[in-house]
Amino acid sequence: MSGHMNGSKQAAGNAVDYEKSKAAAPETAMTLEAVRAELKSAKGKRYWRSVDELAGSPEFEAAVEKEFPGSAQEWVDPVSRRGFMKLMGASMALAGLAGCTKQPDEPIYAYVKQPEDLILGKPMYFATAMPSATGALPLLVKTDQFRPIKIDGNPEHPYNLGSSDVFAQGALLDLYDPDRSQHATYRGENREWAEFAQELRKKAAESKDGTGIYFLSSTITSPTLARQWKAVQAAYPKATLVQYDPAIAGTSLEKGLSVQYALADADVIVSLDADFLSGAAYPGFHKLVREYADRRKNPEKLNRLYSIDSTPTTTGLKAEHRLGLRASEIPAFAAELAKAVGVAGVESQSYNWTEEQKKFLAAVAKDLKAHAGKSVVISGLHQDASVEALAAAINSALGNVGKTALVSAEPVNPLPGDQAAGFKALVADLNAGKVDWLVILNANPIYSAPADLDFASAFNKAKIVAHLGSHYDETGHEAHWHIPAAHFLESWSDARAYDGTISIVQPMIDPLYGGKSAHHVFQALLNEPGLSPYDAVRETWKPVIKGDFETGWRKALHQGWIDETAVGKGSASGADAQKLTSKVPAPSSKDAIEIIFRPDPSIYDGRWSNVGWLQELPKPVTNLSWDNAALVSGATLTKLGLEEDDIVELTVQGRKVNAPVIVVPGQPDNSVTVYLGYGRSFAGRVGSGAGFNAYLIRTTGAPFYAIGSLKKLDGKWGVAITKSHYQDHRSKLFGGQGSGNNSLEADEAISERGIIRYATLDEFKANPGFANEGPGHEKTDKDNTLFPNWDYKDNAWGMSIDMNSCTGCNACIVGCYAENNIAVVGKQQVRIGRNLQWLRIDTYFEGDLAAPRAHFQPMACQHCENAPCEQVCPVGATVHTPEGLNTMVYNRCVGTRYCSNNCPYKVRRYNFLLYSDFETESLKLMRNPDVSVRSRGVMEKCSYCVQRISAAKIEADKENRPVRDGEIQTACQQACPASAITFGNINDKGSRVARLQADERSYQVLADLNTRPRTKYVAAVLNPNSELQEAPVEHSPAKG
Amino acid sequence: MATTDLKPKDHEIDPATGEYRVIAPGQTFKSVTEKIARIVLTPHTPLGWFALFGVGGAVATFLLVALTWLFLKGTGIWAISQPVAWGFAIINFVWWIGIGHAGTLISAILLLFKQSWRNSINRFAEAMTIFAVVCAGLFPLIHIGRPWLGYWLLPYPNTMNVWPQFRSPLLWDVFAVSTYATISVVFWYIGMVPDFGTMRDRADSKLAQYVYGLVSLGWRGSARHWMRYETASLLLAGLATPLVLSVHTVISFDFAVAVLPGWHTTIFPPYFVAGAIYSGFAMVLTLAIPLRKFYHLEGLVTDRHIDNMGKVMLATGFIVAYGYGMEVFMAWYSASHWESFMMWNRMFGPMGWSYWVLITCNLAIPLTTLWSRKLRTSIPYMFFISIVVNTGMWFERFVIVVTSLYRDFLPSSWGTYRATKWDYMTYVGTLGLFTALFLLFVRFLPMIPMSEIRMMLPGAKITPKKVAEAGD
Amino acid sequence: MPPREGTYGLLAEFDTPSDLVRAAQQARHDGWRRMDCYTPYPVEEAAEAIGFHRNKVPLLTLIGGLMGVAAMFSLETWVSTLAYPLNIGGRPTYSWPAFIIPAYEWTILFAGLSAAFGMLALNGLPTLYHPLFNAPNFRDGATTDKFFLCLEALDPKFDLVESKKYLEGLQPVSVVEVEY
């Protein structure tokens, strides 16, 4: 981390293309309406290309010019320098003009005044934070010439220690999204922010006390914003603020975070529908995963995870023991569990639990009691409030509070409240005509409001509606005013992390499109309407920062947080017991079909819809990309007479929506999970038209699960799933394994192929070398060779992946996207297996698909020493470096694809068409200048982040020293919250990676092919409860 | 002839030589020359030729359209994907090259074995080779992602100081196929030089005289020339024989050198070569049967030829069957899970149907029926068989390429393959191109080698008695 | 080479190859050396009759083949071990088994081209203009169904009248004089 920031730090120069773009006088006119119509007809399923063909046309430019005069290219940095030139020229270069062809003349734009601390070609890092209702994520952002080019967690922040998640990684593309709204409008006409601010002030002044002025905001996470709101309230006491976040309303988060879990000391973890391992949708994800995974790394310290959940998540599938229950059964089950561990005052429901469920309950209760004070029960966010209360009561009864469950005194979200009630009241006021001005701040209620409130018609009863949003979205289209919102990387703010620490959100770049933040809106009503968010934030923290303010402020910006703001340890609070009075709801009828609503693991509540990386990301467990779906169990599918990919009509209380149906192994029967966030109509060229809108059947009364029904419709949806789970119907003669309800892939991977190797703790203790035993699983004998081995004397790069730690959360994949300029290919291309992700997480469902165990295996180029791919390349475009990297030389590749065929791991990715976007200006600003953008016809693959290796080597050579262990982190390693990935020099016997690779549990995938991969996997060791283990699990690879 | 399954009938014995007759009786030097040269030298092109050429040309435009789109968009217009990164292009490449092999075999190997019956069919079999290689050679070039950089596969000094990578079977292909094409063209052309002389001397129009005169290089039939010519032909034949064996061997290395189960097998070289000859003879039949009918060449391309080709197909078909059998056997005998799973998957996996198409077309139908001389000499049946075998051999390559790739080592990356319209257009287009080229050949070049036919006529016999007398 | 003038030789036409071979043997027996036979297909006996037994095409082919194998194998070795040695999948730089294949192909390529072009060169082809084509009956039959023996004027025994008589004694169909 170096340097500091001040308010304005855009590179020199000013808008350059204004005159030029004005001069373009097109022959044929085209309106943006026509463009939108055209895009709509493409249903968003054809990704960038179709749009870009359109966008490149002069008609389109003219249309933009007409509607947004002079602003379309405002952000084009006139001082584009080498880094960009590289990218722009790359299209030409990779189009084959290498060899003996002339290069075109390239211009250099010199600075007029160069910023003093800028060294061109060297990145700078700045601390900031990504605000989120589940707790802000402290970040360290890499910038190149003051353009953010990579987002990662702040490695020094005690909360996440540098890890991040899919949203944080995807936020980069969100910043540079070319579809962001670019100008303030009033009834479709361009206006300026100042006009809006003036109107708002005028209205407030007219109302005197703020009567008729309503604000509808997404959950407010900024203490400064809360402070500003309180000031507004003081000035205009009748002004109303409603917060509503579709994925937050109704959860404990709307009241602020109350419980924090500390898993470091938890030997037994019980999840009550809490998906705390799969993504930042669960508060404290980064810390929880880290603490969970730390205990998984050493078999001596294994914890044990039980999961009782309503839909299979990575948490459930990582658990030693998982019990799939329908969502409505979980509160009752939690009550039974509370009773069993001795919580007083819990009434048990009369419910017909199965023997298996009873046995599970008894075992969990026994285990919990045996580990009192060293166990924890984690409650799900999207469950009935009673579950949280019961979990708290259990933790309390077991003496876990203060040890593994910490109760914080102050809420992390500064303005807690009942969001759904507030929203209902707002709709009532709208319908009553009380609302003169409705200012919507970073929310999209037209799209995401509960269906029963009929928000869209209530909305029209407001006299003036203003919308502050990053996109001209569904709400933006309906609102009178639309103000482009600044991205969090473009504006000053502040936020609290899960652990309570305050982070200053400092901008990395001037707003690309002149966006404003909610701070500006509230400030516009106050005495100093022009006070910048920067000053407002400083004002908030002046009383908090101790000592000299400027020094403290600088330190806060530099390190990324304000000291001594973390919440305390907390104590056992008597308040928890009172919550038990809330009634435990009875489970629904066993035959009724429950529909469960969850925020999407990739695009959350829809706010990340237009981020191509996240849309294309195969979702954990389902591996579904570009869509949401009705997730059902195999038995339910059969019962309803459906096939996968059929279109079904989901009905809840008479409201209907059409969805594709897919099977998820482990889904409880008669239970349908749907993810929110899809079916957007104005998300942008990426998100519009993908999936179906589950909000259409979600009501205020049943935000997380409801009784509904499924009906088969004609036709197929055409979902894109990156991995199949064929049923294994082979007979024993042909090496068949299971009962016929097993996954063929998993049977193959776990048995003879030895791709997944694991043992239980007992097995491990009996046979610590289990991972390298059995036919075909032996370690490679390096001396058994026809030709002499190559010597790798200096550095020898290698990687170790801990199978016990990886939870399959996907953060690594998105990190890889951002670091390596990987292109998005679109749904149709994903459907035929052409996704370009260099890294994928292979998911294998072991055992009966109705109740499987899953194995998550991150799979990228293994950098084999005897690489089969290299030998077959006719032009030597993929070769080995003296340090053992399997290098792909893009500019030499002619695209025979032979290497891909000969790669046993199938980790090579090919540009079948021109996938990279060489045209869109904003995306050029985003890309990593140290990595070539690949053009059509070129193979690409994981490079172990060779650009980082090169940079580190140059630094080390300059300083005349070896590269230090840990100096090079690959992008996936950096993002991983579980620290499952370790990279380094395996020749340095003291390095972490060498020690891990020397571990007896370390194995190479497909070692019997003698490819000698440099990536090794540490076999998992599970810690099952012997009482729940029916029979010794037969999976030991030693069996052969 | 070595085949002894059925003795020749009496009328098939040439009374002059006492040998099995391959040319109908009553032909003279003059008559064969007239018959063959007239096809080319006649100013009246048959309407049927135009019709067929029109069809061939029209179908070839599919190729043009498909290639244009391919160059504009990239190989992604085809069905190839991960994991099936090779598809129709490689299948067609191997198929076409295989077809070409019969031509070389007939002209070279049968020449070395002094199988004089080859003389009637060797010229158009060679032409078939060349046009098949043209069609085949197209595919490696267009299947690469950046075809404009295809020249990087050639070793030439450059400013990058980089060279091709000689361990790659694809590079071996470059040398094998380019050598094969060159030698085939040279062999074909050298074989035609004396016939060009005949054409020059029999042509009426000045232009034809001039053109044929130019390409005949002034051939005048000197005994010395003939001796050197014969030596060169024999040497070329002697070189073409190992060449033709090596070419499909090298092509089989594209697969055999890879680690993929279903590819990584040592049976491939012989089995590919046999398969190539198998399909090549089928294609010769496909061409010869309509041609001899159309141009009334039954006297030169007799039932005997058809019969012999049937026998060759029977023999090569059994080698191919042995190859298939060996694959299955080794899948079991190797006790390798990769192999046994591949075989199970090939037979019963989602694309198992293609394996059974291949077994039906290549083994079940031809190998049971070609034993029958009656069927072997039945022209419609042989035409049918030729189509069946060509289909079967195409599916053989489909099975090898696709069903090995779509489910390989890591089950997580299993996929599928479904050809697109561009795949089909490209394939069908090459059939059109082949037809058009072949028709041009038939129209403008002597399709039966006149000088070699003359050698087989009774008049070519030198009476030893006279020579002996004169020698005194 | 300036165009020659005068008589090229005497051309005797025969109907059958046997006649030709007999006549040629006779002429050879009688001491004629500068002579040649012309036939519409290869007649081995005719060449033997005029004393042409061996040719140099096989030698050229051998040389060509050796050049091919040497050129390619040394190119491969040089490229992989000296010019730009690279670690390709852990294989040795001198991967001779792999190098055999292109070298093998080039052996055949060079040998084949040497055989074909060597044959043409030794035959002196192309010779688009040749005095024999001046003979009125030559092009009619030499490439179709007639057999010719030509006694060339360069032979020391050649005498236009005597030789013509001699030829007529060999029972040809006809004898004509051929001008350069």
Add this chain to the structure above:
Amino acid sequence: MAQIFDRSSNALARMSLVLTGLIVIALGVTLDQLQRSPWVTRQGQRPDQPVPFSHKHHVQGLGLQCQYCHVTVEKSSYAGIPPTKTCMNCHAQIWTNAQLLEPVRTSWATGQSLTWTKVHDLPDYVYFSHEIHVNKGLGCSTCHGRVDQMPLMYAQNTLQMEWCLDCHRNPAKNLRPTTEVYNMAWEKPAEDRPVWCSVGDEKSGVPTAQTVNCVTREPAEGVQVASLAPTAAPLSSYRKFTSQDELGHFLLDHYKIRTPKDLASCEVCHR
């Protein structure tokens, strides 16, 4: 039947065969030369620039040091193009009315960048780093030529891959002491132009430039030797070099320069 071809056609036919062969060879040679020609490489060409900036005048005439303008050459992969401000440092005072400098003043006044045309332009898939070259004893003039003698800037070398590899495969022939990196007039050591070098305490973590001391005048007692090393080396430790080969290999060893195998590896420049 008469002859079809004239007597001359034999000679013509053979000639044309030979000619075809010659043309093919000539074509090959031409293409081979063409790909290295200045037409392709732009070697030696002086593109039009907004200001006819003379390195000769500024470097030779005024004695400006390279890093005065190219400030990041030791710190970054980019040497750096001077901002307008650097020009104005002096030209706000001198030549304030020169017509030639009008674009500079305009840039300064309007804030619009000066748009230069790149002279040393590598393809975009080549990742070149100035810092490591300069820190390891590769002089400016080795690649850029005698910039101090160039009134208008041009590329001295082809910058083609073979040219890069030529040095990467044998860096010794171009190495010079890091103290001489910016010396435009540096010439290879010779009998009459010896170089003396000494090596201090070589420790990991201490930049090699600090442990290796080279001087071009014979070190003598009492004469302070300009040195980056914290303590001057004793005179006895100096070694005299009279050829580039010796010096290059000495520096190769002590600058800890990676082996040719490492330096010619693809990932060094391409990724």
